[in-house]
Amino acid sequence: MAAALLSSLLIFSFLSLGAPLSSNYYQKTCPNAESIIRKAVTDATKNDKTAPAGLLRMHFHDCFVRGCDGSVLLKSKGKNTAEKDGPPNVSLHAFYVIDNAKKALESACPGVVSCADILALAARDAVVLSGGPSWDVPKGRKDGRTSKASESTQLPAPTFNIAQLQQSFSQRGLSLEDLAALSGAHTLGFVHCASFNNRIHNFNSTTGIDPSLQPSFAANLRRVCPANNNAKNAGVPMDPSSTTFDNTYYKLILQQKVVFSSDNALLSSPKTRSLVSKFASSKDAFSKAFVKSMIKMSSINGGQEIRKDCRVVN
Known part of the structure; x- marks a missing residue:
């Protein structure tokens, strides 16, 4: 330790x-x-x-x-x-x-x-x-x-549990509060089947579907991403309002309708679970926490030059 x-x-x-x-x-x-x-x-x-x-x-x-x-x-x-x-x-x-x-x-x-x-x-x-x-x-x-x-x-991988997430964030000077707030970025975007197949197919030796998933939500994910699906672009929006930055993501966590294991993992720690509930009930509280954590995260820097072309070093 x-x-x-x-x-x-x-x-x-x-x-x-x-x-x-x-x-x-x-x-x-x-x-x-x-x-x-x-x-x-x-x-x-x-x-x-x-x-x-x-x-x-x-x-x-x-x-x-x-x-x-x-x-x-x-x-x-x-x-x-x-x-x-x-x-x-x-x-x-x-x-x-x-x-x-x-x-x-x-x-x-x-x-x-x-x-x-x-x-x-x-x-x-x-x-x-x-x-x-x-x-x-x-x-x-x-x-x-x-x-x-x-x-x-x-x-940090979408399959991480809360201990793995905490370790990944702490190595960068980020707290459980930062973890809960920054995870809210998942209110935007689209996720491919490969990132959550572990939860809907062959979850473990006794069940195919992660029991923490809400049943009808899990059924819909399986329809979009059937077993052995090789469609490159198949997947689902991160949440129904996936182009709007809001607090829907946290409401979905409480309803067990989030795609990543790492999203659901926020319920397994008393601290992050409390923050999920807080952010689900107040977009303002989420926004303030997100801004604070974004400034903290984005201030970590270790570069040496000003590139003339972002794709190549000088």
Whole structure:
């Protein structure tokens, strides 16, 4: 236990090194940075209603590996397979939004705004455009030069139980409160069958379906995702209002109508169960907690440079 705690503290300390972030970081060097990024996200959302969910998920996946350093944006090169091509990341999308924002920023103020900051700001804008809260994003992140597919396994899996989730979050300096609040990002998006097949087929030696699933909901999931289903794009929305940032997700947890084991796991700890109930009954309470935890998570940074192209190191 002591060794694990020391390891967690070392990971967090390493990722937190570097100049402190600031809300007015680009005030003099690129004063229009936020409006340029917001336009890129807004333009994308007009044509692709799934872009906000993609950007928010991309930001999480970036921050949980090496900190929020834009490493998930790098493309594979030569013998190195990058994070974005690791198994948990192959379904990430909306990279073009970051590319469009970067191109516009390089035209307005070349070599100034990091890709990691673009992604953090785009995630905030994605939430706002989906009807969620806004917040002042601390800025000044640097971009990393390392991206390995093998490290994408560090991401918390949809099959994780509460102990595994707690360990994953604590290694990044995040609490059970942060876990409960940040899980609310699952109010947006679409999930493929492969991510929850473990709950609806061959759950264990005695039953095919996870007994914690509400029966009619489980039956519907099995209709959409039959056994041995190989349809690449088959799946379901994360919740019925999957393009709107709201607190429906928490209501569904209490009704046992969520797709991931990791979502249902929030009921297995008194602390997270209490927070689920609180957020289910108050969108305002959820929004405030989400903003606080997003700022905390997105402030983990371990980069070294400002990339000219988000897909390749300088």
